[in-house]
Amino acid sequence: MANTKEIKDRMSSIQDTLKITNAMYMISSSKLKKARKSLEKTENYFYTLQSAMARILRHIPDMESIYFKSNEGKKREDVKVGYIVITADKGLAGAYNHNVLKLAEEHLKHCPNYELFVLGELGRHYFEHRNIDIDRQFQYTVQNPSLNRARNISETVLELYLKGELDEVHIVFTKMENAMQEEAVITQLLPLKKHEFNASDIPVDVQMEELKFDPSPEKVMEQIVPDYVVGFIYGALIESFSSEQNARMMAMEAATKSAKDMLHNLDILYNRARQAAITQEITEVIAGAKSQKKKKKKK
CATH class of the missing domain: 3.40.1380.10 (ATP synthase, F1 complex, gamma subunit)
Structure with missing residues (x-):
């Protein structure tokens, strides 16, 4: 899955094309x-x-x-x-x-x-x-x-x-x-x-x-x-x-309709990528917190 920056750049490009059409x-x-x-x-x-x-x-x-x-x-x-x-x-x-x-x-x-x-x-x-x-x-x-x-x-x-x-x-x-x-x-x-x-x-x-x-x-x-x-x-x-x-x-x-459909799909993809990134960050924070607890118990 593309990262949020790549999706944002693509959405921006399509929006520029949409203005032209x-x-x-x-x-x-x-x-x-x-x-x-x-x-x-x-x-x-x-x-x-x-x-x-x-x-x-x-x-x-x-x-x-x-x-x-x-x-x-x-x-x-x-x-x-x-x-x-x-x-x-x-x-x-x-x-x-x-x-x-x-x-x-x-x-x-x-x-x-x-x-x-x-x-x-x-x-x-x-x-x-x-x-x-x-x-x-x-x-x-x-x-x-x-x-x-x-x-x-x-x-x-x-x-x-x-x-x-x-x-x-x-x-x-x-x-x-x-x-x-x-x-x-x-x-x-x-x-x-x-x-x-x-x-x-x-x-x-x-x-x-x-x-x-x-x-x-x-x-x-x-x-x-x-x-x-x-x-x-x-x-x-x-x-x-x-x-x-x-x-x-x-x-x-027809081009305008296609651009709007692409933007809609990219918006969904962007939200999924953003949600996955947030989930990843939370997972890393929790994993870090658990690691710290284990170290304290060993001491």
């Missing part, structure tokens, strides 16, 4: 609330864009656009796919980074022709360690998602897509399902799929609103789609950041 929990909680508020301020605008695209497609379901092109006629090995992978800058967030990186790596294995775009230090280290080429690194931190950063990412991939250097663009991120669960998902960002805008849910012969396009429906769509892509990327950045903070909160909560 509590502080990290509170920080992540604050960041999570801030991120969700930022998303709420802008999501109405992007929902309106999506609604406008659905209305246009309802009136003109056969509209031709580079943003809605199909790659069905191409062989899979001839399709150049861009993957945007969103990870964190640091760990201590449970399985958050592991899940999104494993999902991305699994898709890369089955895609012979791809370009990789990575956000987050852990993602960069992960792919570099495995000698997986990264075509573009967005060096800014993912700890502060903003519309400006989403726009920069959007402009990069849209330029490659419009030049024909990319046939598809997929984004791999973590979606926050609820307060207790998040899931790594992969979504096709480009080309867009008409059926996903629910344009066919309403029969064409049903009279609704009349739309006037100036100068043309195609031109209007070309103006709307880039903003829609920006909004989707921004939402993915916020979702990933929120999921990271939520995962870190749960990890720190």
Whole structure:
């Protein structure tokens, strides 16, 4: 059994760790609330864009656009796919980074022709360690998602897509399902799929609103789609950041509980060691007293 000093030192170390895990929990909680508020301020605008695209497609379901092109006629090995992978800058967030990186790596294995775009230090280290080429690194931190950063990412991939250097663009991120669960998902960002805008849910012969396009429906769509892509990327950045903070909160909560359990067990062990030490001292005093009595009797 360890002595009381060793147990005390260990308890002191765990108490210091407990303070850190509590502080990290509170920080992540604050960041999570801030991120969700930022998303709420802008999501109405992007929902309106999506609604406008659905209305246009309802009136003109056969509209031709580079943003809605199909790659069905191409062989899979001839399709150049861009993957945007969103990870964190640091760990201590449970399985958050592991899940999104494993999902991305699994898709890369089955895609012979791809370009990789990575956000987050852990993602960069992960792919570099495995000698997986990264075509573009967005060096800014993912700890502060903003519309400006989403726009920069959007402009990069849209330029490659419009030049024909990319046939598809997929984004791999973590979606926050609820307060207790998040899931790594992969979504096709480009080309867009008409059926996903629910344009066919309403029969064409049903009279609704009349739309006037100036100068043309195609031109209007070309103006709307880039903003829609920006909004989707921004939402993915916020979702990933929120999921990271939520995962870190749960990890720190579990670590705090484990630290408290360890302190409880060490407290019991400390009391036992202290009691054993006191008992030992009493035994030694009694043994000494008996020895003195024996010496006196002999004299």
